[in-house]
Amino acid sequence: MKVLIIGGVAAGTKVAAKLKRENRNHDVKLLTDSKDISYAGCGLPYYVGEVIKDREELIVNTPKSFSELTGVKVITETKVIKVNPDSKTVEVVDLNSNENKEYTYDKLVIATGASPIKPPLEGMDLDGVYFMRTPEDAITLRDEIEELKPRRATVVGGGFIGLEVAENLAAQGMVTTVIDMADTIPPGFDKEMTDYILNHLAEHRIMVFTGTKLDSIIGENGRVKQVKTNRHKMNTDIVILSIGIRANTQFLDGSDIELMPNGTVKVNEYLETNIPDIYAVGDCATVSNRITKEPAWSPMGSTANISGRIAAMNINGEQNKYNGALGTAVAQLPGLNIGRTGLTEDDAKAAGYEAISVVTVVDDKAHYFPGSSLFVIKMTADKNTKKLLGVQALGLDSSAVDKIIDIAVTAISLNGDLEEIKDLDLAYAPPFSTAIHPFAHTVNVLLNKISGDLVTATPREFANGDFDDYKIMDASIVPELSNATYVDLSKVNGEIKGFDKEDKILISCSKGKRAYMMQNKLKHYGYKNTVALEGGSIVNNIK
Numbered sequence: 001m002k003v004l005i006i007g008g009v010a011a012g013t014k015v016a017a018k019l020k021r022e023n024r025n026h027d028v029k030l031l032t033d034s035k036d037i038s039y040a041g042c043g044l045p046y047y048v049g050e051v052i053k054d055r056e057e058l059i060v061n062t063p064k065s066f067s068e069l070t071g072v073k074v075i076t077e078t079k080v081i082k083v084n085p086d087s088k089t090v091e092v093v094d095l096n097s098n099e100n101k102e103y104t105y106d107k108l109v110i111a112t113g114a115s116p117i118k119p120p121l122e123g124m125d126l127d128g129v130y131f132m133r134t135p136e137d138a139i140t141l142r143d144e145i146e147e148l149k150p151r152r153a154t155v156v157g158g159g160f161i162g163l164e165v166a167e168n169l170a171a172q173g174m175v176t177t178v179i180d181m182a183d184t185i186p187p188g189f190d191k192e193m194t195d196y197i198l199n200h201l202a203e204h205r206i207m208v209f210t211g212t213k214l215d216s217i218i219g220e221n222g223r224v225k226q227v228k229t230n231r232h233k234m235n236t237d238i239v240i241l242s243i244g245i246r247a248n249t250q251f252l253d254g255s256d257i258e259l260m261p262n263g264t265v266k267v268n269e270y271l272e273t274n275i276p277d278i279y280a281v282g283d284c285a286t287v288s289n290r291i292t293k294e295p296a297w298s299p300m301g302s303t304a305n306i307s308g309r310i311a312a313m314n315i316n317g318e319q320n321k322y323n324g325a326l327g328t329a330v331a332q333l334p335g336l337n338i339g340r341t342g343l344t345e346d347d348a349k350a351a352g353y354e355a356i357s358v359v360t361v362v363d364d365k366a367h368y369f370p371g372s373s374l375f376v377i378k379m380t381a382d383k384n385t386k387k388l389l390g391v392q393a394l395g396l397d398s399s400a401v402d403k404i405i406d407i408a409v410t411a412i413s414l415n416g417d418l419e420e421i422k423d424l425d426l427a428y429a430p431p432f433s434t435a436i437h438p439f440a441h442t443v444n445v446l447l448n449k450i451s452g453d454l455v456t457a458t459p460r461e462f463a464n465g466d467f468d469d470y471k472i473m474d475a476s477i478v479p480e481l482s483n484a485t486y487v488d489l490s491k492v493n494g495e496i497k498g499f500d501k502e503d504k505i506l507i508s509c510s511k512g513k514r515a516y517m518m519q520n521k522l523k524h525y526g527y528k529n530t531v532a533l534e535g536g537s538i539v540n541n542i543k
């Protein structure tokens with residue numbers, strides 16, 4: 001069988017290599033317009049930050065080594081300009097000779113990925129303006145940093161890539177500013193979590209301006225000097241644009257291959273397009289959300305590889321379903337790892353669930369173990385079915401959020417409900433975790449909330465002022481709050497002086513746990529209107 005694959009990075013090479021492993025007799029050709037294939041796009045910010053030292057490390061396989069390893073014929077610097085499903089041919093232009101050629105196929109895979117959006121604004125072509133998509137982008141930026149030693153950097157776009165780039169620039173001592181037109185960043189987190197992230201970044205000298213739209217880049221002598229936004233002008237030495245990507249599917253015009261409104265290729269669960277024998281995988285395709293089954297764009301290396309593997313097996317004659325993505329993502333920021341999967345509380349409500357969430361602050365490992373720190377976890381479930389819907393996690397001092405997120409991914413993917421997953425036999429030893437795992441601990445807190453054992457003020461409600469008429473009780477280990485009455489939890493043995501049993505009382509502590517224990521005691525002694533502040537003073541702005 002003759003299989004033609006267009007695109008040779010994550011998705012294309014995965015399909016090609018797996019297909020040859022499935023059946024070495026397949027004639028597999030991979031066409032790409034680039035010189036390189038199989039590069040580590042995800043590693044680019046770390047090359048800029050010199051965490052990855054050598055540029056060679058960014059290239060996982062050269063065309064030659066990939067061909068030798070797999071038996072796939074790799075044809076580089078060849079741009080596909082048209083697909084003709086009726087004749088099962090693609091038209092290409094050889095970018096060296098400018099010659100037009102044609103290739104035939106039995107099965108075609110579109111794995112053409114995406115390219116950075118370049119807004120039609122003044123100043124885009126100035127020296128010192130960068131994008132971050134290919135090894136070339138990262139190599140040029142690092143060369144320039146080494147040569148010109150810029151002091152100020154502006155990253156436009158506060159998604160995961162923008163923040164990773166910002167981290168790597170700040171780590172080299174540059175005064176780094178991130179601007180983003182959204183109200184809050186990064187996407188995929190609810191506001192109480194993004195508030196925490198933004199405060200943390202500010203403490204680490206990365207200033208983020210949300211609600212700030214780039215108007216133009218102002219230059220002097222052909223070089224970047226300032227960025228002008230809807231709010232202000234800022235001096236800067238370099239600008240990195242990371243405002244999103246657009247699928248490389250323009251060449252499919254006239255092919256009758258169905259596209260989504262965002263320009264990605266529409267595929268079914270077998271990764272087939274609407275045209276027989278044509279598949280699409282990776283950033284150029286829209287898959288589905290595993291929970292809602294709605295179309296979902298998941299432009300991630302993970303999705304590209306997983307769907308690429310499945311497409312290869314299907315091309316080889318199997319019938320494997322891709323069950324959909326969860327929007328799982330994880331990133332490293334200075335001193336804070338962030339991760340998310342599934343639906344946010346807002347997403348879940350929008351999707352029609354009776355969503356209930358909780359925010360916890362929990363030890364990442366035995367508190368007495370050297371280097372122990374904390375997670376801030378937000379967990380969302382459906383109140384009726386108790387199905388887990390989503391988890392967002394922040395790992396302070398670089399705690400292992402990927403572990404929390406991956407447990408959540410597994411639980412959600414297996415349709416787990418909170419009752420089933422609360423007592424999973426998760427690994428524990430002091431250097432790794434806590435006896436009740438921080439994930440399970442959060443499940444238990446959410447179950448307490450659903451059952452009514454725990455009545456809380458969420459960070460969002462607290463910030464909205466929903467509890468402004470409550471008396472504040474400080475249940476911390478030692479007094480922490482200046483505008484609250486301190487009550488020593490261990491000394492509560494009955495009615496508390498200064499608090500009437502009918503009073504509305506908001507109980508706070510540093511993490512939220514002692515507030516819960518206090519609420520429990522107060523209930524016993526007849527207090528009727530207490531709420532425990534989720535996440536305590538670590539998450540909330542309470543003084």
Ligand SMILES: Cc1cc2nc3c(=O)[nH]c(=O)nc-3n(C[C@H](O)[C@H](O)[C@H](O)COP(=O)(O)OP(=O)(O)OC[C@H]3O[C@@H](n4cnc5c(N)ncnc54)[C@H](O)[C@@H]3O)c2cc1C
Pocket residue numbers: 006007008009010011012031032033034040041042043044045078079080081111112113114115132133134161248251281282283284299300301302303304
């Ligand atoms: C800086 C950065 C950091 C990232 N970090 C992560 C991360 O931590 N985790 C994660 O999961 N993902 C991450 N990603 C996303 C990940 O890199 C992409 O999802 C992945 O590269 C997508 O692979 P792909 O093969 O679908 O597309 P691409 O990587 O875009 O490759 C498509 C290839 O097709 C070629 N092509 C396009 N059109 C044509 C044509 N007409 N003819 C011939 N060839 C064509 C392109 O030039 C390109 O070489 C990151 C991406 C970037 C840029």
